[in-house]
Amino acid sequence: MKPSIWVKMDTWVRHSVPFGITVFLLLLTAIPTHMPGLAGIAPMLPLMGVYYWAIYRPDLLPAWLAFIIGLLYDIVGGTPLGVNALVMLLVQGTAASQRKFFLGKSFAVTWWAFALLTGGAIGIAWLLVSALKGRTIDPMPVLFEYLMTLSLFPLLTWALARTQMAFLRDV
Amino acid sequence: MKQSGATGRLATLRLLVQRFAFLSLMVGAGALMILGKADIVLIEQTRALVADAVAPVLDAMGRPAATVAQVTDNFHELANLRTENARLKEENTKLMHWQIVARRLESENVVLHEQLNVIPDPDPAFVTARVIGDMGSAFGHSMLLGSGSKDGVRKGQAVLAGEVLVGHIAEVGVRSARMLLITDINARTPVVVESSRTRAILTGDNSSRPRLNYVSGSPSISVGDRIVTAASGGAFPPGIPVGVVSSVQDGIIRVEPFIQRHSLEFVSVVDFGLGGILPFERPPPPERRRRGKEE
Numbered sequence: 336m337k338p339s340i341w342v343k344m345d346t347w348v349r350h351s352v353p354f355g356i357t358v359f360l361l362l363l364t365a366i367p368t369h370m371p372g373l374a375g376i377a378p379m380l381p382l383m384g385v386y387y388w389a390i391y392r393p394d395l396l397p398a399w400l401a402f403i404i405g406l407l408y409d410i411v412g413g414t415p416l417g418v419n420a421l422v423m424l425l426v427q428g429t430a431a432s433q434r435k436f437f438l439g440k441s442f443a444v445t446w447w448a449f450a451l452l453t454g455g456a457i458g459i460a461w462l463l464v465s466a467l468k469g470r471t472i473d474p475m476p477v478l479f480e481y482l483m484t485l486s487l488f489p490l491l492t493w494a495l496a497r498t499q500m501a502f503l504r505d506v
Numbered sequence: 507m508k509q510s511g512a513t514g515r516l517a518t519l520r521l522l523v524q525r526f527a528f529l530s531l532m533v534g535a536g537a538l539m540i541l542g543k544a545d546i547v548l549i550e551q552t553r554a555l556v557a558d559a560v561a562p563v564l565d566a567m568g569r570p571a572a573t574v575a576q577v578t579d580n581f582h583e584l585a586n587l588r589t590e591n592a593r594l595k596e597e598n599t600k601l602m603h604w605q606i607v608a609r610r611l612e613s614e615n616v617v618l619h620e621q622l623n624v625i626p627d628p629d630p631a632f633v634t635a636r637v638i639g640d641m642g643s644a645f646g647h648s649m650l651l652g653s654g655s656k657d658g659v660r661k662g663q664a665v666l667a668g669e670v671l672v673g674h675i676a677e678v679g680v681r682s683a684r685m686l687l688i689t690d691i692n693a694r695t696p697v698v699v700e701s702s703r704t705r706a707i708l709t710g711d712n713s714s715r716p717r718l719n720y721v722s723g724s725p726s727i728s729v730g731d732r733i734v735t736a737a738s739g740g741a742f743p744p745g746i747p748v749g750v751v752s753s754v755q756d757g758i759i760r761v762e763p764f765i766q767r768h769s770l771e772f773v774s775v776v777d778f779g780l781g782g783i784l785p786f787e788r789p790p791p792p793e794r795r796r797r798g799k800e801e
Contacts, residue, residue, distance in 0.1 A: 362560070362563060362564060362567055363567070364641060364642070365564055365639040365640065365641045365650070366564065366567055366568045366571050366639070366640075367568060367571065367572075367637050367638075367639070367640040367649075367768075367770070367771070368571060368575070368640075368768070369571070369572065369575035369768050369769060369771065370575070370768055376642050376644055377641060377642030377643070398524075398527065398528050398531055399527065399531060402531045402534070402535070405535070406538075406556075407556065407560070410553050410556045410557055410560075411557070411560060411564075411639055411641055411650065412641035412643045412645075412646075412648075413641065413643065413646050413648035413684055414643060414645050414646060415539055415542050415543070416538045416539065416541075416542040416549055416553065417534075417535040417536065417537070417538030417539035417542060418535075418539065418645075420531075420534075420535040420538065421532060421535035421536070421539075424528070424531055424532060424535060425532075428528055460645065461645075463539065464645045464646075467539060467542075467543055468691060468692065470691060470711075472644075472645060472691060472712055473711060473712050473713055476644035476712060476713075477644040477645070479644070480643075480644040
């Protein structure tokens with residue numbers, strides 16, 4: 336039986352949720368929080384989105400969409416164009432290729448792998464930005480950003496898992 | 507699980523295509539970095555275009571956040587009402603004294619201006635813009651403003667919050683603009699020490715307290731000295747407050763800027779009629795090529 340147009344549209348909307356959520360996370364990072372201390376450093380929320388969907392639904396957030404998210408991240412955040420595009424691409428590629436390892440593993444393992452992967456990703460971003468700007472960038476804020484991203488991972492994973500349950504349980 | 511030959515080959519082909527696409531995207535990212543480094547106009551325009559597209563969404567999303575911040579601020583203020591009042595009273599007595607001094611100096615200044623036939627500085631035109639995006643990246647300090655070239659924002663213009671220097675405009679779209687803070691690693695601001703008139707360059711390094719470099723002469727800069735903009739370079743008008751010297755250690759002088767990044771909600775983009783921080787206009791093409799076009 337051929338699905339009706341409404342069913343198709345419904346599926347299409349549901350399938351665009353991972354990309355939509357990740358872009359939303361990106362914009363969320365960019366909102367001025369007006370909180371002292373938080374203004375200089377914000378967690379890399381879109382990175383978590385890309386990582387999560389690369390493991391659980393790599394078909395809905397493929398490499399080229401991760402690339403686009405990275406480009407948007409560069410433009411909104413003011414980093415040299417291409418840096419975050421490459422970082423997101425690498426994170427998506429690595430996570431998606433190792434997803435069989437993650438499926439069915441405990442949350443701690445996912446967290447630990449995220450810590451490794453993000454460490455590498457932020458390290459590469461730091462190297463690239465330093466090379467492109469021709470000056471070494473103070474690594475302390477970068478480290479702080481990394482730790483902040485790590486500590487927010489459980490909360491965000493929970494939210495993303497709820498989203499997946501709500502929208503993508505059987506499509 | 508066994509697959510038939512055709513399906514297997516198709517799967518291999520798909521995998522190859524995927525690998526190839528992944529590799530080409532990686533190469534694409536690298537190419538973008540190199541193009542961006544070369545300052546291609548196209549890259550800049552694309553950035554501005556995308557920023558323009560995102561600006562209304564960010565603006566709408568930021569408004570509730572601003573309201574929440576206001577409410578928490580209100581509670582905070584209510585809790586500290588008494589101490590704040592005592593502090594303000596004390597400050598008021600100090601300021602009353604300064605007001606008397608300022609009045610006297612102003613009248614003296616007017617008389618001196620008249621005697622010397624000083625031409626007054628023109629009043630600058632300005633645009634007030636809302637801060638709509640602050641990514642808080644560890645790799646650079648910049649903000650997205652909700653006004654662009656259609657509102658009269660131009661590249662290189664100074665950005666002030668109140669009377670205090672915040673930064674300058676680095677990229678301009680039609681309805682959004684990117685402002686580089688004075689703390690950004692790429693920011694260079696010509697400044698003078700207010701009391702001794704020692705010239706220096708304020709160099710951002712992505713920390714909250716930028717460094718004072720290229721200090722001229724044999725300076726005696728001490729903690730607490732006020733730093734204001736210098737007229738040199740034709741970038742900013744002289745005398746805009748920037749910050750105070752916060753530490754002098756081993757020849758490294760650090761300045762605590764007056765701006766509080768988290769409290770920036772509206773900023774004024776000011777057109778002082780000067781060239782801006784850098785000569786952004788490209789030099790005209792060589793004479794020969796232009797003549798060739800006319801023929």
